[in-house]
Amino acid sequence: MIDAPGHDCPDCPRLVEFRHRNRAAFPDFHNAPVPSFGSEDARLLIVGLAPGLKGANRTGRPFTGDYAGDLLYATLGAFGFARGTYTQRPDDGLQLVGCRIVNAVRCVPPENKPTPAEIRTCNRFLAAELAGLPKLAAILALGRIAHDASLRALGLKLSRFAFGHGAEHDLGDGRMLFDSYHCSRYNTNTGVLTPEMFRAVFARIRARLRS
Ligand code: SF4
Numbered sequence: 001m002i003d004a005p006g007h008d009c010p011d012c013p014r015l016v017e018f019r020h021r022n023r024a025a026f027p028d029f030h031n032a033p034v035p036s037f038g039s040e041d042a043r044l045l046i047v048g049l050a051p052g053l054k055g056a057n058r059t060g061r062p063f064t065g066d067y068a069g070d071l072l073y074a075t076l077g078a079f080g081f082a083r084g085t086y087t088q089r090p091d092d093g094l095q096l097v098g099c100r101i102v103n104a105v106r107c108v109p110p111e112n113k114p115t116p117a118e119i120r121t122c123n124r125f126l127a128a129e130l131a132g133l134p135k136l137a138a139i140l141a142l143g144r145i146a147h148d149a150s151l152r153a154l155g156l157k158l159s160r161f162a163f164g165h166g167a168e169h170d171l172g173d174g175r176m177l178f179d180s181y182h183c184s185r186y187n188t189n190t191g192v193l194t195p196e197m198f199r200a201v202f203a204r205i206r207a208r209l210r211s
Contacts, residue, residue, distance in 0.1 A: 002040065002132035005033040005106050005125055012118045015107040022057065022108070030060030033107050036129060037062050038100030043137045043209055044081065045129065046072075047146040049182060050105035050114050057108035061090040062101040067185035071195060072101075075183075079202045098209070102129050104149035119149055127153035137175055138205050143182035150177060165193070166201060168208075178205055 010016055023031045034051045048068075051057040055066030063069035065088050073086035073094065081099040086092060105114040105122045114122075130136065130153050141147035147163040154171065161169045161177065169177040180201045181193040188194070 002036070003125065003128040004035055005122075007032045009033050009107070011121050012107065014115070015105075015109060015118060018110055019107060022053070026058070029054075029058045031057060032060075034060060034062055034103060035106075036100055036102040037064075038096035039098075040100070040133055041135055042096070042098055042100035042133055043135050044099045044140065044205060045133060045136055045138075046099065046101045046140045046142065047126065047150050048101065048103045048142045049145050050103050050112065051108045052112065053108050056103070059088075059090045062103055064088060064090055067188070068183045071183045071188060071198060075195070075198055075202050078199065079206045081202075100129075100133065102126065104146045114145075119145060120152075123149055123153050126150065130154055138178060138208055139175065140178045140180060140201070140205060142180055146182075147177070147179055165197065166204075168204065176208055178208075 019031055022029060034056045048062060052066045055069060056062050056064055059065040063072050073082055076082035080097060082094055082096050084094040086094050104126055105119055106125060126149055139150050141150050144163040148158055151158050151161055163179050165179060165181045167179040171177055178201060180198060181187050183193060183198055
């Protein structure tokens with residue numbers, strides 16, 4: 001069993017305060033740390049940034065209910081990492097195949113921006129994920145914060161591995177770290193990340209996991 005935060009994790013005061021406000025404003029939302037999605041047999045771990053207020057913070061499943069999930073789950077399905085139909089609901093029956101999804105920060109931050117202290121505080125849960133997946137061969141970091149948080153959770157020096165969209169880093173222990181720009185609506189609307197660019201990253205990961 002991988003160590004994960006409790007429903008009322010008290011460790012980030014600003015996020016706890018935001019959680020309480022959201023519980024009052026949106027009583028039907030999940031409004032708690034969002035657990036990982038996928039099996040502990042996963043060979044691929046996808047690391048996002050943090051739950052979106054009306055996405056994962058609402059539904060309780062990473063990347064579920066907002067635009068970022070539309071692109072991510074469509075791409076996972078296209079490369080055989082997901083089975084079923086994604087319908088933006090946590091009860092849609094979608095299953096991940098050899099893949100698991102987690103956020104670097106488990107609680108929704110105001111304006112989608114966790115502070116450096118919050119990222120550091122939640123890092124122990126990411127470290128527990130990475131240590132608790134015995135078959136893990138590849139990590140996909142969605143954005144620079146996820147990249148840095150993954151390295152920190154693995155105890156690796158950030159200066160040795162520069163973030164870059166499409167970059168691949170040999171972590172020296174048989175595992176690879178892949179980087180992509182985050183699949184947020186902002187990045188796709190502005191053309192920073194196109195679906196083709198995103199698919200190209202997954203094509204490399206799929207090829208790597210076959211070898
Ligand atoms: S972000 Fe992580 S460490 Fe901070 S309160 Fe939420 S679960 Fe706890």
